[in-house]
Amino acid sequence: MSFVDGIAPVKTAVLGAGSWGTTFAKIMGDAAAGTDRKIVLWGRRQEVVDQINDHHRNPRYLSTTELPENISASTDVAEVLKDAQLVVLAVPAQTLREQLRGWAGLIAEDAVVVSLMKGLELGTDQRMSQVIAQELNLTEDRIVVVSGPNLAMEIARQEPTASVVACASEATAKWVANVCKPSYFRPYTINDVVGVEIGGIVKNVIALCVGICEGQKVGDNTKASVITRGLAETTRLALALGGRAETMAGLAGLGDLVATCSSSLSRNHTAGRMLGEGLTLDEVNNRMTQTAEGIKSGRAVSDLAAKVGVDMPITNAVVGVLEGKLTVDDLGPLLLARQLKSEGD
Numbered sequence: 001m002s003f004v005d006g007i008a009p010v011k012t013a014v015l016g017a018g019s020w021g022t023t024f025a026k027i028m029g030d031a032a033a034g035t036d037r038k039i040v041l042w043g044r045r046q047e048v049v050d051q052i053n054d055h056h057r058n059p060r061y062l063s064t065t066e067l068p069e070n071i072s073a074s075t076d077v078a079e080v081l082k083d084a085q086l087v088v089l090a091v092p093a094q095t096l097r098e099q100l101r102g103w104a105g106l107i108a109e110d111a112v113v114v115s116l117m118k119g120l121e122l123g124t125d126q127r128m129s130q131v132i133a134q135e136l137n138l139t140e141d142r143i144v145v146v147s148g149p150n151l152a153m154e155i156a157r158q159e160p161t162a163s164v165v166a167c168a169s170e171a172t173a174k175w176v177a178n179v180c181k182p183s184y185f186r187p188y189t190i191n192d193v194v195g196v197e198i199g200g201i202v203k204n205v206i207a208l209c210v211g212i213c214e215g216q217k218v219g220d221n222t223k224a225s226v227i228t229r230g231l232a233e234t235t236r237l238a239l240a241l242g243g244r245a246e247t248m249a250g251l252a253g254l255g256d257l258v259a260t261c262s263s264s265l266s267r268n269h270t271a272g273r274m275l276g277e278g279l280t281l282d283e284v285n286n287r288m289t290q291t292a293e294g295i296k297s298g299r300a301v302s303d304l305a306a307k308v309g310v311d312m313p314i315t316n317a318v319v320g321v322l323e324g325k326l327t328v329d330d331l332g333p334l335l336l337a338r339q340l341k342s343e344g345d
Contacts, residue, residue: 008179009112010037013084015103017043017052017073018290019061019152020116021090026156028088029068030182037179041073042080049073061290065156081106086114086179092291093119093128100135107136112172114144118200119293120300125307127197141169144176145193147200148251149259151266158184164252165189166196188251195243199234199253203260204294205301205315206230207268210261212321212328214269215276222332226314227261233312237301240308268294275321276328298322313338 014025025039032039043049048060052073056066074080081087087107091099096117107113113136117128124131129143148163155161165180165187167173173189180187190196206226213223234257235248247253260266271292274284281295298319305312317334320326326334 008032008035008037009085011084012037012039012086012088012179013042013080014039014088014090015042015077015080015099016088016090016116017041017045017048017058017061018090019156020150021088022052022058022062022067023065023152023156024088024090024116024146024180025071026065026067027180027182027185029071031180031185032070033068033182037070039068039071040080040084041071042077043073043075046075049075062153062156077103078106081108084108085111086176087111088114088116089128089132090116092296093117093293094122094296096128097121097131097135100132104136112142112144112176113138114146114176116146117293118147118197118204119297120201120304122296122300125300125304127194127201129193129197140193141167141172143167143193144172145196145200146176146180146187147196147256149255151259151263153265155185158182160184160186162186162188162251162255164196164250166193166252167191168193190247190250190252192244192247194241195238195247196252198238198241198243199248199256201293201297202230202234202237202301202312202315203257204268204292205298205318206234206257206294207260207266208272208275208292208294208298208322209314209318209331211266211269211272211274212276212318212331213272215273215278216328218332223261227257230261230314231257233305233310233314237305237308237310237312240310267292271295278328281322281324294318295322 014021025041029039115128145166165173165177177187177189209226210223271284302319317331
């Protein structure tokens with residue numbers, strides 16, 4: 001495999017031309033400046049692809065960002081994947097399995113696959129790396145997860161950001177980190193794939209709750225309490241699945257949680273705020289231009305926690321709201337009425 005020799009991929013395919021997929025392509029394009037490396041984006045919409053190729057912009061998602069000239073785009077996924085040594089997946093979590101089944105025969109046998117997705121699959125409660133391993137028949141040393149406090153718009157503006165590159169193989173993680181390190185993006189490597197993915201998944205659900213608080217115009221004490229206790233239940237789930245506590249205290253845990261819960265750029269925070277303001281879930285979905293993964297994955301997180309015997313009261317309450325079993329006004333009293341216990345329990 002090419003990473004063993006430290007050779008950067010000549011061609012990288014990015015499947016998904018949304019805000020994060022396009023931004024990550026820009027990260028790699030800027031990191032590859034002055035080399036012969038090229039990044040090719042796959043997009044479903046011809047108008048988006050044409051704008052990227054003709055004007056080096058993706059006006060649908062990143063209207064003010066100029067993309068490097070070493071980035072091109074196509075609607076032909078076979079052409080995008082041809083000879084790509086690195087394949088980056090940036091599609092909605094709930095569509096991944098079906099799409100991989102159509103792409104499996106097009107991905108090079110020795111390619112490394114990177115997941116940018118932060119969701120659990122409904123029905124199976126599987127993390128995205130598990131879906132990738134199943135559908136592409138890949139070993140764990142060829143699957144990488146990138147996660148952290150990575151709000152796409154801020155990174156596209158080249159505001160300094162750190163992230164983590166997770167893989168069971170240290171060599172693979174370092175190989176991927178080396179091709180996504182422009183001056184404004186600092187990748188750290190880690191081998192705790194489970195912890196990194198759980199941190200990125202559950203924070204979306206917690207951000208919905210913080211957004212609901214925002215929509216109800218409650219103060220910072222309430223939001224800080226939700227964030228802190230949200231981190232506690234995220235950590236419990238990660239540990240039960242084999243993740244590590246120190247990962248939850250790092251960029252993929254606390255870092256991602258704080259960014260997603262605090263920023264108006266966060267889709268999940270925005271969706272929660274609209275719910276808190278009194279909009280129905282259907283109204284929220286109609287107003288959202290991109291997927292809020294917490295809405296899609298909340299039930300899977302709750303089911304997975306129940307399966308492994310982990311108490312996740314905030315997650316369960318948010319899922320109750322999403323499924324119409326609770327109102328947003330029920331949340332505070334419900335959570336505060338729980339039995340008293342030690343904070344360390």
